[in-house]
Amino acid sequence: MTATVSRPVRRRLRSLPWSALKGIVLAAACIAVIIPFVMVVSTSLAAPDQVNAAGGFVLWPDHPSFDAYEAILSGGTVTRAVVISIGITVVGTAVSLACTATLAYALSRPGSFAHKPILLMVLFTLLFSPGIIPTYLVVDQLGLIDSWWSLILPVAVNAFNVIIMRAFFMDLPPDLIESARLDGAGEIRIFLRIVLPLSGAVLAVVGLFYAVSYWNSFFNALLYLNDTSMWPLQLILRTYVINGSPLGTDSGSSEVAQLPQQSLQMAILVLSIIPILLVYPFLQRHFAKGVLVGAVKG
Structure with missing residues (x-):
């Protein structure tokens, strides 16, 4: 014992x-x-x-001041860039979710038109990307240069997110969909009234993926936007941090000129982080369930 x-x-x-x-x-x-x-x-x-x-970086401020934030948000380049980034993120996420959800639902129905060829095309894009030059030529031919749609339409659908959402739709109870179909509901009504209300977890996770991607993207803006007044926040941040270039009207006053460059850089960086930090806690409860969608089952 x-x-x-x-x-x-x-x-x-x-x-x-x-x-x-x-x-x-x-x-x-x-x-x-x-x-x-x-x-x-x-x-x-x-x-x-x-x-x-x-020497440029402070671990704890002795006398906190919001002078750097007042300088960059005084109505100049950064303020406009923040508004542009928010607009692109909101509109882009809505467009991407709509396109991804409809495509994923169509691919989750075995009897849908051209189901297997379209699914193979989606999987093909996971293995081979079109490249920068062909994508730029397509965007140019569509007349999207110097247009904010050039930051949304070329990346509106992500194949990985389509596969995740398709796996979720396939796991929905088929009896529920069949009973709705027997009651006379069409595919669009089933999708809008039954499938989407039951897909809150995967929509939240995929929407977060798209929102983070749109908010952090700067390379497409660097390629397609020649007008600097249309630049989003991340491209302004990259230009200022890497090149140390001035921020247009934001650096015109004597008070701004006296501020250290590191303070302005870090203030812009904090502004670029805050929106995602504010959104993520509301989606966290869906994240654990959504990321397990499509896992291998025994």
Whole structure:
């Protein structure tokens, strides 16, 4: 009886060093992720003297100030870029969700027209991308150069998201759809009244994927938008951080000229992070369920 009781105790004692080691590793990983984010926010709020004394980056501001944010949001380039990015993200996510959901539902129905050829075409795009030059030529021929639609239409449908949503639709109870069809409902009514209300988890996850992609995208804007007044926030951030170029009217006043370049850079970076941080908590409860869609089942 004594040996039986002591074995679990010994196992727990042996597992204590391993648990402590895992805790230390996880704590170090969390610190490595949190400290850069804190430095970005602190540098954007720090006073110019403290930023210059610290050599460009501040871990904690002594006297927080919003001068950098007031400078970049004073009605110039960054303010316009924020509005453009929000518009592109909202419209692009809505268009992408509509196209992806309708295509995925059609591919999830075995009797739909040209089901297998279209599915093979979708899978083909996962293996082979068209390339930059052919895509640019198509966008140019469609007259989308210097148009915000050039940032939405070429990437409106992602094959990976189509496969995820198709797998979710195929897992829906077929008896529910058949009973609706027997009651006289058409495919469009079934899709809008039955399928979509039951697909909140996958729509939230795929919508988050699309929103993050649209919000963080800058390369397509660099290719297709020659007018700098149409640039989204991420391209303004890239240009300012990498090239150190001025922000147009944002750098015209003497107060802005006195601010350190690092403070302005970090303030723009914080503005580019905030929208995703605000949206993600509302979608987090759907994320765990949605990312498991399409998993291999036994």
